[in-house]
Amino acid sequence: MCQFLSGYATEKRGLRCRPFILSHEDQIEYYGDKDLDKKQPVELCRWEITPPAGLKTFWNTDTWTFKIDQQEIPVWCDKAMLEADVRRLLKRLLDECPVAADTSILDGRYIAVRGEGTIRPGGNSYVMFFPDKTTVQYGGHMRVQYGGSMSVQDGGDMSVQYGGSMSVQYGGHMSVQDGGHMSVQYGGHMSVQYGGSMSVVDYGNMSIGNKQYRDGQPVGV
16 A cells, blocks of 8 residues: 555656555556556656655645655656656645635545634545644544544544544544544543554543443453
């Protein structure tokens, strides 16, 4: 699995990138460029650009890290020119992200949500990053890749891959793969695969790894 944002370039077909497809091979198949992938000398140039640690300067594209994600670089490829093209693409994608203060209902797939404000997801929305202190009123069935600095009032059935520094008032039935440094006021029935450095005031009936809680107390201990 590649990092966000990833894609590849070709000499004659240009820059290729589908933001929500994180595998180079899947993108190559999506665009129908498998014929180029088998060519010798090398024709495709795989690349990726990743956000800064902790998302602190997420919106500043100059702080993202660019790299060519393969051993052999095609003869035609100018690395500096490719990087400049990728950074322009990244800026355009980030400029299109919704602003929390202007968006009460979030529906669809988004790279990130910008700024402070309160949102409520509609349907099965998906957000990759919450770099700012955005408040989610009710998580519903929303999926989040990186919680960042977001604040959740009621987790509902939302799923989070990495909690970051997010804060949760009521966990509901939300599931978290890696808690990171998240803080939880009341766990509800939330489940966490790996707690990391998370802090919890009241565990409720939550589960963390192999530990189970009932009414705030560990079960079977």
